[in-house]
Amino acid sequence: GAGVSQSPSNKVTEKGKDVELRCDPISGHTALYWYRQSLGQGLEFLIYFQGNSAPDKSGLPSDRFSAERTGGSVSTLTIQRTQQEDSAVYLCASSRGGDQETQYFGPGTRLLVL
Amino acid sequence: QKEVEQNSGPLSVPEGAIASLNCTYSDRGSQSFFWYRQYSGKSPELIMFIYSNGDKEDGRFTAQLNKASQYVSLLIRDSQPSDSATYLCAVNRRAAGNKLTFGGGTRVLVKP
Numbered sequence: 743g744a745g746v747s748q749s750p751s752n753k754v755t756e757k758g759k760d761v762e763l764r765c766d767p768i769s770g771h772t773a774l775y776w777y778r779q780s781l782g783q784g785l786e787f788l789i790y791f792q793g794n795s796a797p798d799k800s801g802l803p804s805d806r807f808s809a810e811r812t813g814g815s816v817s818t819l820t821i822q823r824t825q826q827e828d829s830a831v832y833l834c835a836s837s838r839g840g841d842q843e844t845q846y847f848g849p850g851t852r853l854l855v856l
Numbered sequence: 857q858k859e860v861e862q863n864s865g866p867l868s869v870p871e872g873a874i875a876s877l878n879c880t881y882s883d884r885g886s887q888s889f890f891w892y893r894q895y896s897g898k899s900p901e902l903i904m905f906i907y908s909n910g911d912k913e914d915g916r917f918t919a920q921l922n923k924a925s926q927y928v929s930l931l932i933r934d935s936q937p938s939d940s941a942t943y944l945c946a947v948n949r950r951a952a953g954n955k956l957t958f959g960g961g962t963r964v965l966v967k968p
Binding site: 773775777784785786787790792797798801831833835837843844845846847848849850 | 888890892898899900901902905944948950953954955956957958959960961
């Protein structure tokens with residue numbers, strides 16, 4: 743079936759604006775992950791969903807970042823009052839959950855905060 | 857000390873040769889180990905995973921795991937120019953919700 747999809751593919755915003763990034767996981771995948779990849783920081787974990795609940799939010803860098811997942815499917819990552827250091831590629835991954843832990847990544851959203 | 861360490865490279869190999877990539881990790885509780893390939897401007901693509909000590913082969917790729925030494929490697933046989941990419945090592949711990957901890961990646965250049 744279709745892979746993980748993310749939208750938008752690119753987003754340019756002004757400092758202080760809010761942005762929403764969307765992830766649509768592979769059908770049937772119960773686990774969903776958000777990661778961020780930026781120069782000098784590598785690929786870092788943000789938040790993990792199992793179903794609609796988020797057992798691990800430990801990677802969210804500040805309270806300006808939040809995420810939700812509805813219907814056990816689509817997830818939205820929201821960044822409020824964006825800062826220039828939020829510029830990065832935001833990657834979403836999904837897995838079947840349980841012991842089926844292999845994660846498959848979407849194409850990412852490239853965020854640039856001016 | 858970083859949780860997952862890789863040599864950043866670039867690792868330059870001639871076409872047809874074997875590329876050997878190494879990764880060490882600090883958390884002895886790590887249970888699963890993954891190799892992803894990432895082309896410039898693209899997202900990571902899973903190459904293979906390994907859970908048990910020893911070797912695991914998939915086509916031209918072989919992953920090797922040594923939990924006692926906290927070491928995982930990837931061999932690419934008969935390297936092709938299309939293998940030129942950054943290779944990311946990732947580990948997880950199921951008790952930590954399967955989130956992946958990534959190394960910084962090794963850039964591989966295969967020269968014709």
